[in-house]
Amino acid sequence: MAYATYDAATLRKGPFMTIRLTLLCAAAPVERDVRFGGDTPLDERALAQVRGVAGSLPAATVCLMAPSQRCRQTVQALGWGAVAVEPVLRDMDMGSWQGRTLHEVAGSDGAGLAVWMSDPEAAPHGGESVAQVCRRIAAWLEQLPADAGRVWAVVEQAVARAAVLHAMDAPEQSFWRVDVPPLSAFQLTGRSGRWNLRIGAAGSSEPR
Template sequence: MTVRLTLLCAAAPVEHDVRFGADTPLDERALRAVRAVTAALPTAACYTGPSQRCRQTAQALGWDDAGVEPALRDVDMGRWHGRTLSEVAASDGAGLAAWMSDPEAAPHGGESVGQVCHRIAAWLDALPADTGRTAAVVEQAIARAAVVHALGAPQRSFWRIDVPPLSAFQLTGREGRWNLRMGTVSTAQAYGGA
């Protein structure tokens, strides 16, 4: 049997300072955006990453029975947790450059990109063959890691994958062989864009 896993990137508050590892609650505009895409998503067994943002997105989708999956947690940002990109660039520019160019680097004392990619690859490949249709709300980094694994892409391509809030895609496969199927969920109007 083929696993059909839809990954949906969690919604994000529309206006806030992006901080590494910060779990900012969703604002009303973000929740409206989630509700706007609900009909476009498949009905399936559901998982969510443990962050507040993932859980709120799942709840706004009506996925009240979504199981919290610890393997889908965001990147451990170590000493950089709660700091903005500009703060880290100012205080540890060399470390930031290393982290974004070397998948094995973890200058912040947390997880490297390579470690995140391995964690998500292990979770995907451990899904039972009879899983069937499944959906999960995940953080951007987790979505990137899943795409890297599905395509067999080098881990350095992690940063080349743009994953906007509420973007969705499907992975189909089993036992370590995955295909990427792009979704059709439109979020521009949901967030009030053009």
């Protein structure tokens, strides 16, 4: 299946007046050692899960992906071909905690971890705070042209969480209360700066 490349000219074409953006969370290895900012390659079971939903996804005007290995592998398993990388959709920068497990960080910087989990503006690791990620994604959503049409983006969990909070006008303190399983789909329908949200599994029917 072929998709348009991501550029300003493409997004400004067409008669669309409503943005239909679907954020698809990247697949994750079935057996994995979860690490902050980790980008573990997908195993065969995860790739099989992606292939299982590939044929049920509707076509799009534009398809994008975050610049991570798992997002690229998810796109490849979907059979989308060449898809443009959107750097703004990158995962949260975890600074000095990058690549470390929750247990390791709790053992070496328990106080910092507690502050980070409770204060959206905190960044004890020297990377991005939750609030910074939320503002980054909110700005990206609001700069999408009104005539963008139907857009698909394969993204990281943090990006999906931030998008949900923006669509719902929810406080940043709710960031960790949004559960984002691999291959979950968040459909945002927007017009004039307002968003409606629909959550489902990849391949579920989209709102018309």
